[in-house]
Amino acid sequence: xxxxxxxxxxxxLQEGESSSLNCSYTVSGLRGLxxxxxxxxxxxxxxxxxxxxxxxxxxxxxxATLTKKESxxxxxxxxxxxxxxxxxxxxxxxxxxxGKLIFGQGTxxxxxx
Amino acid sequence: xxxxxxxxxxxxxxxGTSVKIECRSLDFQAxxxxxxxxxxxxxxxxxxxxxxxxxxxYEQGVEKDKFLINHxxxxxxxxTVTSAHPEDSSFYICSARDPRRAYEQxxxxxxxxxxx
Numbered sequence: 711x712x713x714x715x716x717x718x719x720x721x722x723l724q725e726g727e728s729s730s731l732n733c734s735y736t737v738s739g740l741r742g743l744x745x746x747x748x749x750x751x752x753x754x755x756x757x758x759x760x761x762x763x764x765x766x767x768x769x770x771x772x773x774a775t776l777t778k779k780e781s782x783x784x785x786x787x788x789x790x791x792x793x794x795x796x797x798x799x800x801x802x803x804x805x806x807x808x809g810k811l812i813f814g815q816g817t818x819x820x821x822x823x
Numbered sequence: 824x825x826x827x828x829x830x831x832x833x834x835x836x837x838x839g840t841s842v843k844i845e846c847r848s849l850d851f852q853a854x855x856x857x858x859x860x861x862x863x864x865x866x867x868x869x870x871x872x873x874x875x876x877x878x879x880x881y882e883q884g885v886e887k888d889k890f891l892i893n894h895x896x897x898x899x900x901x902x903t904v905t906s907a908h909p910e911d912s913s914f915y916i917c918s919a920r921d922p923r924r925a926y927e928q929x930x931x932x933x934x935x936x937x938x939x
Contacts, residue, residue, distance in 0.1 A: 742926045744927065752932055753931050753933045754930045755930070756930070809855055809920055809928075810872055811928060813866045815865070815866045816866050
């Protein structure tokens with residue numbers, strides 16, 4: 711069964727304290743792995759798509775990496791405005807692909823000044 | 824690019840009435856849109872996949888007669904909650920696939936539904 715697990719569930723950091731969020735997945739033929747940021751009361755905001763193991767993408771203080779079993783979202787020198795819930799999702803490949811994403815439960819990040 | 828809007832952002836209705844939520848892709852044509860529901864401090868739960876010009880595909884456990892989905896054009900999908908009850912109160916979010924960007928989905932800002 712396809713599954714996405716994110717850890718930790720919640721993370722508190724001091725401003726400037728770098729850390730990583732984990733997304734472990736089991737899926738039948740990965741078509742893509744997606745990272746989103748969600749602020750309270752808003753829809754998820756697209757961050758990255760990763761398609762194959764070894765791929766890396768960066769955006770400001772965020773860097774996403776992908777292996778065959780998991781993805782990491784590295785946050786370098788975070789600022790309070792990085793506080794949000796970060797969601798990971800996978801898209802299964804193959805003929806049964808309907809385009810629907812399988813989401814993890816999210817990691818809620820709080821960055822204190 | 825890849826902007827998705829939803830309307831209304833908030834709605835309060837009385838039990839037994841119906842509510843329609845609109846989802847629009849503003850700068851691209853979306854043959855496929857998705858409707859999600861999110862409970863407080865929980866992740867997104869996919870309700871249905873909406874395909875332009877055809878019937879929506881509902882996830883297991885989602886009542887298709889209660890949550891009516893129409894995808895009449897390449898830029899508009901609607902979700903109608905019929906005979907709403909307090910337990911239907913939730914945060915509803917739509918997303919759309921941008922065919923220019925492979926499999927990426929872009930989400931609307933969400934609609935907060937409160938049924939009294």
